[in-house]
Amino acid sequence: MDTSPVIRVRGLVTRFGPQTVHDGLDLDVERGEVLGVVGGSGTGKSVLLKEILGLIAPSAGRIELLGHDTAELGRAERTALQARTGVLFQNGALFSSMTVAENVMLPLKEHTDLPPALIAEVARVKIAMAGLPPDAGTKHPAQLSGGMIKRAGLARALALDPDILFLDEPTAGLDPIGAAAFDTLIQGLQRSLGLTVFMVTHDLDSLTSICDRIAVLVDRKIRVGTLAQHLADPHPWIRDYFHGPRGRAALDAKERNQARQLAKG
Amino acid sequence: MRAAEPVAGTLAKDGTAAELARIDAGPEDGGWRIGAAGRWTLHAAGSASDALDRAQKPEDGAAVRLDLSRVEALDTVGAYLLNRLADRLGAEGHAVEVVGVRPEHAALFGAVRDAGKAPPHAIERDHHPILDMVVRTGQTTVNAGKELLDLVGFLGLVTVTFGRLILRPSRLRLTSVLFHIEQTGLNALPILGLLSFLIGVVLAFQGADQLKRFGAELYVVNLLGISVLREIGILMTAIIVAGRSGSAFTAQIGTMKVNQEVDAIGTMGLDPIELLVVPRALALMISLPLLAFYADVMGLFGGAVMAYATLDITFGQFIRQLHTAVGINTVIAGLIKAPVFALVIAMVGCYEGLKVSGSAESVGIMTTKAVVEGIFLVIVIDAVFSVVFSMLGV
Numbered sequence: 001m002d003t004s005p006v007i008r009v010r011g012l013v014t015r016f017g018p019q020t021v022h023d024g025l026d027l028d029v030e031r032g033e034v035l036g037v038v039g040g041s042g043t044g045k046s047v048l049l050k051e052i053l054g055l056i057a058p059s060a061g062r063i064e065l066l067g068h069d070t071a072e073l074g075r076a077e078r079t080a081l082q083a084r085t086g087v088l089f090q091n092g093a094l095f096s097s098m099t100v101a102e103n104v105m106l107p108l109k110e111h112t113d114l115p116p117a118l119i120a121e122v123a124r125v126k127i128a129m130a131g132l133p134p135d136a137g138t139k140h141p142a143q144l145s146g147g148m149i150k151r152a153g154l155a156r157a158l159a160l161d162p163d164i165l166f167l168d169e170p171t172a173g174l175d176p177i178g179a180a181a182f183d184t185l186i187q188g189l190q191r192s193l194g195l196t197v198f199m200v201t202h203d204l205d206s207l208t209s210i211c212d213r214i215a216v217l218v219d220r221k222i223r224v225g226t227l228a229q230h231l232a233d234p235h236p237w238i239r240d241y242f243h244g245p246r247g248r249a250a251l252d253a254k255e256r257n258q259a260r261q262l263a264k265g
Numbered sequence: 266m267r268a269a270e271p272v273a274g275t276l277a278k279d280g281t282a283a284e285l286a287r288i289d290a291g292p293e294d295g296g297w298r299i300g301a302a303g304r305w306t307l308h309a310a311g312s313a314s315d316a317l318d319r320a321q322k323p324e325d326g327a328a329v330r331l332d333l334s335r336v337e338a339l340d341t342v343g344a345y346l347l348n349r350l351a352d353r354l355g356a357e358g359h360a361v362e363v364v365g366v367r368p369e370h371a372a373l374f375g376a377v378r379d380a381g382k383a384p385p386h387a388i389e390r391d392h393h394p395i396l397d398m399v400v401r402t403g404q405t406t407v408n409a410g411k412e413l414l415d416l417v418g419f420l421g422l423v424t425v426t427f428g429r430l431i432l433r434p435s436r437l438r439l440t441s442v443l444f445h446i447e448q449t450g451l452n453a454l455p456i457l458g459l460l461s462f463l464i465g466v467v468l469a470f471q472g473a474d475q476l477k478r479f480g481a482e483l484y485v486v487n488l489l490g491i492s493v494l495r496e497i498g499i500l501m502t503a504i505i506v507a508g509r510s511g512s513a514f515t516a517q518i519g520t521m522k523v524n525q526e527v528d529a530i531g532t533m534g535l536d537p538i539e540l541l542v543v544p545r546a547l548a549l550m551i552s553l554p555l556l557a558f559y560a561d562v563m564g565l566f567g568g569a570v571m572a573y574a575t576l577d578i579t580f581g582q583f584i585r586q587l588h589t590a591v592g593i594n595t596v597i598a599g600l601i602k603a604p605v606f607a608l609v610i611a612m613v614g615c616y617e618g619l620k621v622s623g624s625a626e627s628v629g630i631m632t633t634k635a636v637v638e639g640i641f642l643v644i645v646i647d648a649v650f651s652v653v654f655s656m657l658g659v
Contacts, residue, residue: 096624096626097626112308112310114307114310114311114342118342122341122345125341125345125380125381126341126380128379128380128381129376129377142624142626161306161307161341161342191372192372192373192375192376193341193373194369194373
């Protein structure tokens with residue numbers, strides 16, 4: 001099995017005019033892990049995501065996706081690489097003029113030459129795997145609730161069986177029960193599909209429950225570690241983040257969950 | 266987990282032999298064995314379908330062992346195809362046993378099997394094309410009728426609000442009214458002036474061409490006077506305003522609706538009609554007659570310039586002839602329509618804006634609708650005016 005990192009960022013610098021967002025940022029995302037990315041507002045979480053996806057060019061530095069430098073790829077190679085990444089945008093970014101099934105079928109139609117009947121069947125399976133009811137496929141995005149839009153967006157992101165799944169605030173705007181269900185869904189899909197997940201989030205419960213490692217954007221750099229390592233970090237922002245009242249509550253919930261599972265097991 | 270594939274070329278349908286999906290089937294002691302091997306992935310799905318089609322069918326009623334132990338790579342599509350094979354064999358009366366699922370494929374295989382179990386939603390019944398057309402025609406007619414009724418209701422609502430404001434004029438938003446007069450009136454002057462001038466030029470030119478044959482060049486002035494003052498000036502104005510301001514009203518109010526600003530107005534005990542609709546309607550009813558008069562002047566001016574250039578009719582002659590050709594009645598017959606058109610355009614624009622629902626997409630749809638409906642109603646009402654005027658002998 002290939003053990004090289006699926007995402008490797010080296011010396012990333014991002015400047016917007018006089019403002020420096022990232023300054024010499026390094027990051028490795030290992031195959032098959034769930035990485036949560038956190039940081040205060042304006043620390044460049046979304047910018048980092050867009051740079052890795054190739055939507056924004058960094059001011060300096062090198063970004064490798066699945067072993068390929070994204071800046072050096074030709075058009076055809078870039079397209080092929082994009083077919084191996086799936087993105088769930090914050091508000092779903094479903095095409096509003098198409099039904100959910102058509103949204104999921106679009107990448108399959110564009111990137112493969114499967115027969116149309118099989119594409120429709122695969123789309124149906126993906127929609128079911130994303131936890132949507134069967135009749136959701138014929139609906140338009142405007143007819144769906146926030147949680148269902150996220151699930152439909154996830155089904156579309158998974159259409160081509162990507163290696164890497166990028167999630168931008170997947171649980172934002174969901175109620176706690178919906179958010180927990182979405183976490184479970186992502187975890188289940190990650191395990192069964194063998195995905196690498198890069199997740200920008202503010203949801204402390206998601207961080208504590210499904211992330212293998214957590215990357216914190218502070219001081220224009222990134223600090224990656226497990227939850228336990230971050231809990232021991234003396235950096236004031238990280239301490240406030242994980243030891244603040246909300247951080248404590250999420251950690252307590254995690255401990256209670258583990259205790260319950262131990263008692264059950 | 267799948268091994269890294271070379272990036273370029275992974276999308277090719279056929280790879281090397283090792284990258285294809287294969288099936289081998291044959292009898293084994295007391296039953297039938299189907300072995301799947303190779304890559305069962307999206308990119309090899311073509312070969313997988315072929316392999317499934319070519320595979321030898323088991324004898325009727327034989328127990329089938331589906332062996333997946335030699336599957337090298339599996340993704341959702343491959344898992345779906347293998348599950349479908351198992352389901353189909355099961356439906357044909359075979360006892361199917363799936364064996365040898367590799368541990369790294371087990372979770373995916375199970376997840377796809379569970380997802381595939383969800384019943385496909387009911388397939389829509391076949392439609393009859395002609396019947397469908399009749400149904401659609403009926404629905405469109407009923408909807409158009411409802412919409413018209415709604416619009417009349419909205420007009421009533423706005424009228425009542427107007428009435429309340431007349432009783433308590435201090436509640437009228439004067440700043441807002443003046444702002445919209447500037448937006449819909451003052452800012453429309455350049456485009457409206459230019460277009461009216463050009464229409465005047467075109468009318469004079471075409472008219473002169475025809476009237477020259479009878480030696481009746483001077484009657485170009487009559488033609489221009491009647492057509493511009495009665496119809497063309499006001500119609501041009503109304504159509505341009507419907508396109509410029511009616512659509513702007515829908516877009517403004519629609520965007521506020523999407524941002525829930527209209528809801529916020531409601532929760533603060535304010536009236537969206539009073540705050541948003543009345544100032545716009547009032548502003549348009551003030552600015553449109555002024556614009557129409559301006560369009561009349563510009564249209565006649567364009568005609569006069571053309572008449573001078575091609576027919577040597579001086580401005581003095583033009584004015585004198587205009588005096589004999591049209592009376593004040595003609596001017597009034599044109600301008601009296603202006604406030605009515607203004608009200609219609611403002612009503613349609615604001616009504617469609619308030620009907621925007623949630624999404625940004627519907628702002629675009631409603632804006633288009635407002636322009637089309639606005640222009641449609643303006644022309645219909647203009648026709649009604651013509652009929653009424655001819656009956657009154659104006």
